[in-house]
Amino acid sequence: MKSKLTVVMYHYVRDLANSRYPGIKGLDLSLFLKQIEFFKENYTIVSVEQVTECIETKRNLPEKSLLLTFDDGYIDHYINVFPVLMENSISGLFSVSGKVLAESKPLNVNKIHYVLAEAGEHRKQELLSKVYKLLDYYRGTEFDYPSNEELYAKLAVANRFDDKDIIFIKRILQAELPERARDLITDDLFREYIPIPESTFSRELYMNFDQMKLMKKSGMHFAVHGYEHYWLEKLNDQEMQKDITMSLDVLEGIIDRERWTMVYPYGSYSREVLSYIADNGCNLGFTTAVRFADIQADAPLLLPRLDTNDFPPKSDNYLKIT
Ligand SMILES: [Zn+2]
Structure with missing residues (x-):
């Protein structure tokens, strides 16, 4: 053919x-x-x-x-x-x-990749609990979104390349939450795991x-x-x-x-x-x-x-x- x-x-x-x-x-x-x-x-x-x-x-x-x-x-x-x-x-x-x-400026999707890379498999549970804490922190302020348990049940489905915890983190931060909440949580994580200026990071990436x-x-x-x-x-x-x-x-x-x-x-x-x-x-x-x-x-x-x-x-x- x-x-x-x-x-x-x-x-x-x-x-x-x-x-x-x-x-x-x-x-x-x-x-x-x-x-x-x-x-x-x-x-x-x-x-x-x-x-x-x-x-x-x-x-x-x-x-x-x-x-x-x-x-x-x-x-x-x-x-x-x-x-x-x-x-x-x-x-x-x-x-x-x-x-x-x-x-x-780096894309959110890339910030998430680098946070996941820095956390690695051995610090994944720690990252997950940080994500939960941030979800709790921003919930009910200017945003309203479901509980952590509901979000996890809906989004944590493994695909061809990632396990369900990783998919959960990617999905809430890439698409599920309101945009500003996604930006805030991603930035908080990024600052903690990748402590270099965004413009430097972006020029290197x-x-x-x-x-x-x-x-x-x-x-x-x-x-x-x-x-x-x-x-x-x-x-x-x-x-x-x-x-x-x-x-x-x-x-x-x-x-x-x-x-x-x-x-x-x-x-x-x-x-x-x-x-x-x-x-x-x-x-x-x-x-x-x-x-x-x-x-x-x-x-x-x-x-x-x-x-x-x-x-x-x-x-x-x-x-x-x-
Ligand atoms: Zn792309």
Whole structure:
């Protein structure tokens, strides 16, 4: 079948053992290099432009096509990934949230990753009790949300990569609580576990505009990834449209406003999101649904992706996914 496309999603890619926060959940650089070798031997790595062209002209993709996607604009992608792609003459898709570029502020989602990395498995219960205390502290002030027990019962459901305690912490701080409560609790935890200024942290964590321009000039493709990295389906129309417009504005000069690519933060979208981005020039979109894409059968704005952990040398999960 020549409409089948394997899309692989990456986040942190770094030399974990020698990094400042070795507990961060990422792909070790040595494994990334091995994985690229595996892909080169077994697939044809294609670019976003090739995919778009095949969709638009209804032409076939090469046999066993594969697209590499890198989320969140980490400096890892500039320092570690970009040279490897260049060396192998392959292109990748990189998505960056507007806020990190426009304001040099870390995203909440990343603050949570680093808090979890610092707490680690051995201090997880301590972190959980701190989260409970903060929930109690802010409950009933300007916010009203359910009891800790109710929240835990609703949200603590393990997924493919995280246990239920970690999922609980991620879900309340990424989506469940009112936004200001999420910000306050995340900031309290972040200050305690990562005692460096946010602007310093942000500059160390993300690539900057000049680096992105160089990557673009060298054949890399950039995608919109929201402004605040919100769950877009949870926003009202006005908030959603504002978040997307702001993210388009920040990427001026990096993306083509008439034909741009969307990578939905957390894979979250709605009918309203789809129609708004389609009306505003988006022609390709990637979710986090775990399956192989089929560019003839799938809607171009809803192409699914597998995770780097689904492939060798991390695992053989891709063989089990239909
Ligand atoms: Zn993201």
